[in-house]
Amino acid sequence: MNTIDTVRKLDAGELKQPPPRVATDFVPRELRRALTNKTGAINRNAWEMGLAFAIKDALRSGDLYLPQSKQHVSFWDLTLDNAHWQEVKATAFDELRQPPKNEAKTVLLRQFQEAAETAKKQFRSDDFAQIKDGRLILKRYDKIALPPAVTALQKLIDARLPVIRIEQLLMEVDQLTQFSRHFTPVQGHQSRPTHFYRTLIATLISQATNLGIVSMSVSVKDTTVDMLRRVRQDYIREETLTAASAEIVNQHHELPFSAVQGTGTLSSSDAQRFGIRASSLLASYYPRYYGYYDKAVGIYTHVSDQYSVFSTKVISCNPREALYVLNGLLENNTILQIREHTTDTHG
Numbered sequence: 001m002n003t004i005d006t007v008r009k010l011d012a013g014e015l016k017q018p019p020p021r022v023a024t025d026f027v028p029r030e031l032r033r034a035l036t037n038k039t040g041a042i043n044r045n046a047w048e049m050g051l052a053f054a055i056k057d058a059l060r061s062g063d064l065y066l067p068q069s070k071q072h073v074s075f076w077d078l079t080l081d082n083a084h085w086q087e088v089k090a091t092a093f094d095e096l097r098q099p100p101k102n103e104a105k106t107v108l109l110r111q112f113q114e115a116a117e118t119a120k121k122q123f124r125s126d127d128f129a130q131i132k133d134g135r136l137i138l139k140r141y142d143k144i145a146l147p148p149a150v151t152a153l154q155k156l157i158d159a160r161l162p163v164i165r166i167e168q169l170l171m172e173v174d175q176l177t178q179f180s181r182h183f184t185p186v187q188g189h190q191s192r193p194t195h196f197y198r199t200l201i202a203t204l205i206s207q208a209t210n211l212g213i214v215s216m217s218v219s220v221k222d223t224t225v226d227m228l229r230r231v232r233q234d235y236i237r238e239e240t241l242t243a244a245s246a247e248i249v250n251q252h253h254e255l256p257f258s259a260v261q262g263t264g265t266l267s268s269s270d271a272q273r274f275g276i277r278a279s280s281l282l283a284s285y286y287p288r289y290y291g292y293y294d295k296a297v298g299i300y301t302h303v304s305d306q307y308s309v310f311s312t313k314v315i316s317c318n319p320r321e322a323l324y325v326l327n328g329l330l331e332n333n334t335i336l337q338i339r340e341h342t343t344d345t346h347g
Contacts, residue, residue, distance in 0.1 A: 003051060010044065018042040026054035060293050071293065166209075167201055174201075177251045182243035183235040193230060199223055203231045249310045262305025271298035271315060284316045 003023050009015045022042060027035055027050030034046040058064035065074040076082070085092075093100060099107040123130060128139050164172075174180050183200055185192075193199065202223055206216035213228035253264050273296045276283045283295035290296045302311040 004055075007048065007051065010048075018044055018047050022047070024050070026050060028053060061291065062293070166205060170201055170204065173248065177247045179244040179247040182247065183240045185234045186237070193227060195222070195227070196231070199227045199231045200235065203228050203236060207232070207236065245309075249304075249308045252308045253306065258306040258308075261307055264304055264306050266305040267302045267310070268305075269300065269302045271300045273298050282314055282316045 003026075006015070006018060006022055010018065020040075020042070024035060024042070024047065027047065031046045031050050034043055035050070037043055055064060059066075059072045062075050064072075066072045067074070080088075092098075098104075130137050130139075180197065180200060198220070202216050202220045203213065205211065206213050206228065211219075213225055213232065217223055217225045217228055252258055258264065273286060273289060275290050275294055275296045280295075280297065282297050284297075285293070286296045298315045300313045300315045301309060303309050
């Protein structure tokens with residue numbers, strides 16, 4: 001704060017140059033050469049530029065905040081502002097069963113000693129953890145012993161399964177499901193480009209493996225970046241991918257081996273969160289993993305008890321908004337009626 005006050009005095013004309021002992025530890029290495037002149041005086045331009053970078057980083061991390069700002073607010077204003085705290089302060093300690101401020105240290109020491117004594121007694125009968133030479137030693141879990149028959153069966157299966165390339169596997173799945181017929185152009189009547197099927201398979205692999213169309217064009221003979229880009233833009237869209245995925249899931253549901261895993265009417269659902277830079281109505285703040293000023297979205301994935309992914313949906317990281325999405329999925333029988341969902345909604 002003293003550094004910011006110095007800038008205010010410089011702008012008001014009270015100071016002509018930064019004082020000789022002004023703080024400079026925040027100035028980045030790139031500006032260090034220009035920080036002082038030949039006489040050793042502080043270069044105001046370089047110093048203020050370094051301060052600007054430091055303030056920017058502090059605002060993003062939450063170490064510095066602006067009381068009147070809607071974006072760069074104090075962390076405590078996001079949880080419990082001072083006015084509200086004064087209202088609930090009298091009853092908060094009793095409701096949360098926390099000791100008063102002047103007794104907190106004594107209570108914490110007593111609780112620590114009680115926990116230590118309890119742990120010391122339980123260590124005598126615990127074969128997993130022990131204290132040796134003043135250090136906590138944890139025992140590793142024993143490896144599950146596999147019967148020789150299981151090991152022999154694994155080797156037999158590995159020997160009978162041929163090694164197959166990913167593009168061959170994708171084409172074999174297409175022969176069984178005909179999922180490629182769902183990749184149609186936006187216009188619906190546009191003629192397919194030359195070598196469409198080969199280009200489609202290459203484009204799908206480039207996107208699924210995150211290899212990219214540039215690297216894929218180098219790996220596939222007589223396939224250019226323009227060919228891959230055209231198929232990606234005109235044929236691979238959300239609705240075509242959804243229909244193709246439903247075709248594979250429905251075929252997987254009919255396999256006899258799938259019934260061994262489950263009935264296909266139960267699912268496990270979970271969300272993975274990803275930071276997002278672009279502006280989106282679904283993006284929301286998620287301080288736990290992305291700080292207080294970066295937004296993220298969740299990719300909600302549904303996996304059936306037959307181990308097939310039958311639905312993915314982008315949702316908000318806001319718990320309340322995500323709950324609305326989940327309730328909507330439950331109302332549409334998404335979780336319990338996988339077969340209907342893949343056929344009617346996706347297909």
